[in-house]
Amino acid sequence: MPDALPSAPAGLLAALGAALGPRGLLTEPADLAPYLTDWRGLYRGAALCVLRPATTEELAAAVRLCAEAGVAMVPQGGNTSMVGGATPDESGRQVVISLARMNRIRDLDPVDMTMTAEAGVVLKAAQDAAAAAGCLFPLSLGAEGTATIGGVLSTNAGGNTTVRYGNARELMLGLEAVLPDGQVWNGLRRLRKDNTGYALRHLLVGAEGTLGIITAAVLRLFPRPRETEVAFCAVRDEDAALALFRRFRDRDETALRAFEYMSGTGVDLAVRHIEGVAHPLATRADHYALVDLASSRPDAGLRRLMEDVLEAALEAGEVLDAAIGGSEAQRAALWRIREEHPEAQKREGASVKNDVSVPVSRVPELIRRCSAALAALVPGSRPVPFGHLGDGNIHMNLMQPEGMDPAAFLARSDDIMDAVNAVVRELGGSFSAEHGIGRLKTDMMEAWRGGAELDLMRRIKAAVDPRGLMNPGKVLP
């Protein structure tokens, strides 16, 4: 349960109620509860109230009122942050601002190939709206049924198709935002080229709500794929997985929509725990790759491309066996093995999650060295590396030893993350590839981004949000 409400500034609540109406202001503890805990259950906060504005103007009015009262604001989208980025602190003096009611798609233009969506539009709804217009909005990730456009932009979310389409940042042409003082910035330009001063939109994307609140965005659309192919491949080792990626990239980098790595352990867990997930190959392997090809060309010949490359890789001994999905249902079944990795790990027991990246060339070394370091750190533990090999982004997760007390294992979380990060650092990588900093990783910023970089970030924060009212305690230590 959240802390009891502190003695609330009654005048502020009354003014917020007047500005937002009864649906826009929640103050009952039971109503607040869903907004106070992060998705992973790492944090449990409290709040003065939850605001649910319906329009940019309502939001701007609310921000002005909070700013005048000196009250800190925590923007929240689908609340699927993996790093506690949208959770209020424990003080009960912060206000949560949910964008959920700002969920209109304001415009979709299939000639410009753009969609203007409000922050609260759920990612899946944006994908569906694009599809209904014969287009593709390619951002795709596990939480797409809940995560919102404002959230994926504020965290610069990645996901499965980044290797082809880029992160959320690359899919955004313009923004509308409410700044920390309540000013509305309308930068909803649907232009492919616009060099008129500093790229404020890129500053707000990935700032996790610490520089203002994204309220709407112009998103890029693409022609819908007319051919797709998916293959599930047993590969010899980590190097072979990288070699296979290079074969596909070199042959046609534009056809390669996703290239995912999975370990034997991870696939075993998915098959064991998830109903309907079956192993598509006759024999088990220690390493797998999932290859997804797509093209808008109706005559792209992707099946031939897939078969040609796999055949060459089989001959070279990189691929041991492979299954190509022959139908939409089969392709979905192959993808499910990968998509159910998080759920399967959850059912197996406690696990420590990591979200790291390295240069693509260093992925095999990352997996090998981290796996060895983690097995040595916690005897009996089971490394479950999986993720976006094509982006150098591997979730270097670790399952608890069988039979170990989950709490005792989770007590080692910091050691485990430190062990992974020590390798990542030596390989020139990042300690947060696609999930961001949130609350979870602020204390790592000094060691990784200290000096000129963090100094510059702090100066920018102070310039844009001088009173520090926007999502304090996130991103910056």
Place this chain on the structure above:
Amino acid sequence: MPDALPSAPAGLLAALGAALGPRGLLTEPADLAPYLTDWRGLYRGAALCVLRPATTEELAAAVRLCAEAGVAMVPQGGNTSMVGGATPDESGRQVVISLARMNRIRDLDPVDMTMTAEAGVVLKAAQDAAAAAGCLFPLSLGAEGTATIGGVLSTNAGGNTTVRYGNARELMLGLEAVLPDGQVWNGLRRLRKDNTGYALRHLLVGAEGTLGIITAAVLRLFPRPRETEVAFCAVRDEDAALALFRRFRDRDETALRAFEYMSGTGVDLAVRHIEGVAHPLATRADHYALVDLASSRPDAGLRRLMEDVLEAALEAGEVLDAAIGGSEAQRAALWRIREEHPEAQKREGASVKNDVSVPVSRVPELIRRCSAALAALVPGSRPVPFGHLGDGNIHMNLMQPEGMDPAAFLARSDDIMDAVNAVVRELGGSFSAEHGIGRLKTDMMEAWRGGAELDLMRRIKAAVDPRGLMNPGKVLP
């Protein structure tokens, strides 16, 4: 000739000479001259001296010395700015910092598909280095034989292949920069995903040297094309040009490397003035499109794709006639018609240049309305719209009337730009698509980006460069 040197702070010059060595400090008026005038001849400045550091450390030392002395710095790459972005003012109290000697390619990795290049590397040299490694660095523009990596990043340059590969910004993964106080920021990470705080690299890209000096960058490489096709098409009108673009984009957006629009007037001028440029079609038209397809697939079937789409467009009456280049030489000859547009206009007489963008869907209206407005504004003048239709970026240039005094025509420059911009504004466009703001367009910032946006830019400038020593008078009014 530049102004005479003002009484120079002798101590500063001595210290700079000690830090940079004799090759790194120019003080003789004859040596300074090439650095003091912009490429278009719009501005003629003066300078205390020109610095030519050879390393990041030398540059950082020089910036510290200038900062301590309170002397303003003007970074300069290839000095090909179209908007006076790298030209010092007339005071003679500014220091020009040329990055020309920092021209090493520090690293090129064909597995990571990255190149780490210093700011002074000429764009063409970067392209060549990528090609020598069997890769492609796709940024391509008219000044590529002179423009530098630091310059194209600082201005977020566009060019011919933006429709496929994006602007300079999209081709950059990491940066190294010297900040206004002389601190070195090393953000040369070669990561596809890295969500660790504010995207400082995106703030520096496009800032035109007003927030610091980019010294090196990690650039993205791509597989080299193995098939290319180029077609020169006479099209019915502006709408038909857009319809043709949509046909190609819808069929395979990844194959479309460039889609350029040209007017009959522009093609006439190229054929008339440029030796070796011939009209490839039997009859003249008022509107043309240049289509460039490329794929890394050796079996992409681009010729069939090109013929299929052109045939459908011919049947629909959108395309009147078309020539497909049958060889590398023929393809180059077709491209040359477009590439020689600026030179042909120069030889014809005085012209006023514009660099505007609109949503792609509004390009036909942009061309029609601007052409009509300009013809009415200066009777006898000849609109020569051309450029990157696929990006919505049209150079809405205007040739002087035949026989008119060039100076009298150029005296109308502001009226002409205003007339174009009035249309652009109504169509939701931008007054600077790919050339930036520089000195030329600072006084337009208030009208176009005033309010919350310009306020935020000014706050960021003040936070990063509190004494205003980095390229003052550029970008911000």
